[in-house]
Amino acid sequence: MSQNREIIGIVGGVGPYAGLDLMQKVFDQTVAGTDQDYPSVIHMSFSADIAPRPEFLLGASEVNPGPALGRIMARLARAGATLLAMPCNTAHAAPILDAALRELDDSLRSVPPSTAHVRFLSLLDAVTDALRDRLPSTGGGRPVGLLSTRATFETGLYQRCLEPAGYIPLFPDGMGRELVQSAINNPDFGIKTHARPVTPQARNILLDAARDLADRGAEAILLACTEIPLALPEPRLFGLPVLDSTLILARALVRAVAPERLKPWPE
Amino acid sequence: MSQNREIIGIVGGVGPYAGLDLMQKVFDQTVAGTDQDYPSVIHMSFSADIAPRPEFLLGASEVNPGPALGRIMARLARAGATLLAMPCNTAHAAPILDAALRELDDSLRSVPPSTAHVRFLSLLDAVTDALRDRLPSTGGGRPVGLLSTRATFETGLYQRCLEPAGYIPLFPDGMGRELVQSAINNPDFGIKTHARPVTPQARNILLDAARDLADRGAEAILLACTEIPLALPEPRLFGLPVLDSTLILARALVRAVAPERLKPWPE
Numbered sequence: 095m096s097q098n099r100e101i102i103g104i105v106g107g108v109g110p111y112a113g114l115d116l117m118q119k120v121f122d123q124t125v126a127g128t129d130q131d132y133p134s135v136i137h138m139s140f141s142a143d144i145a146p147r148p149e150f151l152l153g154a155s156e157v158n159p160g161p162a163l164g165r166i167m168a169r170l171a172r173a174g175a176t177l178l179a180m181p182c183n184t185a186h187a188a189p190i191l192d193a194a195l196r197e198l199d200d201s202l203r204s205v206p207p208s209t210a211h212v213r214f215l216s217l218l219d220a221v222t223d224a225l226r227d228r229l230p231s232t233g234g235g236r237p238v239g240l241l242s243t244r245a246t247f248e249t250g251l252y253q254r255c256l257e258p259a260g261y262i263p264l265f266p267d268g269m270g271r272e273l274v275q276s277a278i279n280n281p282d283f284g285i286k287t288h289a290r291p292v293t294p295q296a297r298n299i300l301l302d303a304a305r306d307l308a309d310r311g312a313e314a315i316l317l318a319c320t321e322i323p324l325a326l327p328e329p330r331l332f333g334l335p336v337l338d339s340t341l342i343l344a345r346a347l348v349r350a351v352a353p354e355r356l357k358p359w360p361e
Numbered sequence: 362m363s364q365n366r367e368i369i370g371i372v373g374g375v376g377p378y379a380g381l382d383l384m385q386k387v388f389d390q391t392v393a394g395t396d397q398d399y400p401s402v403i404h405m406s407f408s409a410d411i412a413p414r415p416e417f418l419l420g421a422s423e424v425n426p427g428p429a430l431g432r433i434m435a436r437l438a439r440a441g442a443t444l445l446a447m448p449c450n451t452a453h454a455a456p457i458l459d460a461a462l463r464e465l466d467d468s469l470r471s472v473p474p475s476t477a478h479v480r481f482l483s484l485l486d487a488v489t490d491a492l493r494d495r496l497p498s499t500g501g502g503r504p505v506g507l508l509s510t511r512a513t514f515e516t517g518l519y520q521r522c523l524e525p526a527g528y529i530p531l532f533p534d535g536m537g538r539e540l541v542q543s544a545i546n547n548p549d550f551g552i553k554t555h556a557r558p559v560t561p562q563a564r565n566i567l568l569d570a571a572r573d574l575a576d577r578g579a580e581a582i583l584l585a586c587t588e589i590p591l592a593l594p595e596p597r598l599f600g601l602p603v604l605d606s607t608l609i610l611a612r613a614l615v616r617a618v619a620p621e622r623l624k625p626w627p628e
Binding site for chain 2: 281
């Protein structure tokens with residue numbers, strides 16, 4: 095096995111199907127003629143170890159899932175991963191991600207320096223870059239509609255990175271945000287436990303929310319939760335481009351490890 | 362992280378999409394109400410390191426992919442996997458699997474005994490068990506149609522396990538086997554490089570072969586190559602039950618690590 099090639103490390107389990115979707119999109123976005131042309135990937139899906147992210151961020155639980163995520167990152171690095179990615183927008187909120195990266199740093203202090211070369215590819219950075227590329231800022235602030243968990247909204251995760259980049263983030267109203275949250279994790283119809291197939295109820299809630307954002311002037315719909323693309327796979331909705339955060343992360347990974355093999359953006 | 366719980370280790374990359382399909386089927390076959398209910402999985406997809414299996418078995422290459430597969434198994438074990446599975450029928454041929462398991466044994470000799478508890482779950486054993494369960498032998502020998510790579514046919518892999526279990530394996534004729542092989546790995550239309558979506562050409566070749574086996578009296582169609590279920594997802598074809606070797610392996614894994622969470626067989 096080559097010592098200096100890149101190995102993608104997927105911090106999976108947040109949720110399990112979002113991890114699968116990221117891995118599949120890494121392969122889908124790669125130009126390949128044989129098995130041997132695909133990037134190397136280690137995917138650890140340890141969902142049982144990772145406390146729920148929204149509950150912690152919204153104050154309903156004191157268990158920060160960050161340290162467990164950091165231990166998985168360190169385990170990926172020790173197994174050989176060189177470039178880590180985590181297909182969960184909510185887990186990129188500072189209270190979780192900072193704790194995870196601190197744990198990763200601490201864990202790697204006690205291992206051979208070779209494993210310390212691991213980097214973390216932020217989903218938020220990848221999305222901001224993709225937005226600049228797909229919807230260049232005109233200076234006046236372009237409105238972008240976001241579908242996300244309640245916790246992603248309430249922690250201001252995207253507001254803080256999109257506004258300085260020249261975008262105006264539009265979210266559903268309070269009731270709309272509750273409905274989107276239910277489409278993600280309601281035990282009876284939510285995507286987390288009904289991913290294959292997604293229920294019509296979950297899909298319809300998300301379509302209604304996207305239509306509302308389009309009506310309010312959004313110029314693109316950003317799927318800012320990695321469960322949502324499982325229900326809304328279309329590249330365009332209501333005449334607007336759909337920016338799938340999982341697809342964006344997958345493309346950023348392929349660009350980082352095998353840029354010559356990256357497919358064109360799927361229209 | 363619990364020290365004594367089971368972690369499934371997927372030897373992926375053979376091919377990349379077959380590995381994804383196995384991981385997805387592990388989740389699909391699990392009864393889950395939250396993210397935390399799914400089994401823990403480590404999936405290593407290192408397809409660039411694994412020489413082609415059919416070429417070696419058919420004498421077109423002297424590079425045995427077995428040792429590389431064994432090193433991936435050992436890497437999975439060192440990362441914490443306790444139950445290994447490899448979603449590739451062809452790689453279960455003795456010249457490859459024996460070399461892989463020897464390499465695994467050798468690699469684990471130098472590590473702490475805790476990692477030495479890893480077991481390998483044979484796809485062939487899982488398929489034979491599933492066949493006994495879904496199509497009980499009547500003593501007289503029940504004909505089962507198989508779609509597989511040429512190498513799986515020529516090494517007699519399934520002939521050797523099905524005949525003693527009371528089944529008569531039926532394969533397509535010589536031209537039919539070539540066509541099935543092309544549906545798997547032809548660079549222009551084969552599943553290995555055109556998995557999403559599968560091409561109509563690949564699917565039609567496989568449907569024709571399955572129909573021919575049904576016409577010849579097969580009582581079930583065994584998809585004995587893990588690429589084929591990507592093109593033939595139906596639970597029944599031409600009035601016969603379809604036995605998907607990837608689904609069977611996924612169910613055997615869930616049964617081994619969380620039997621109380623295994624869904625009923627999908628009809």
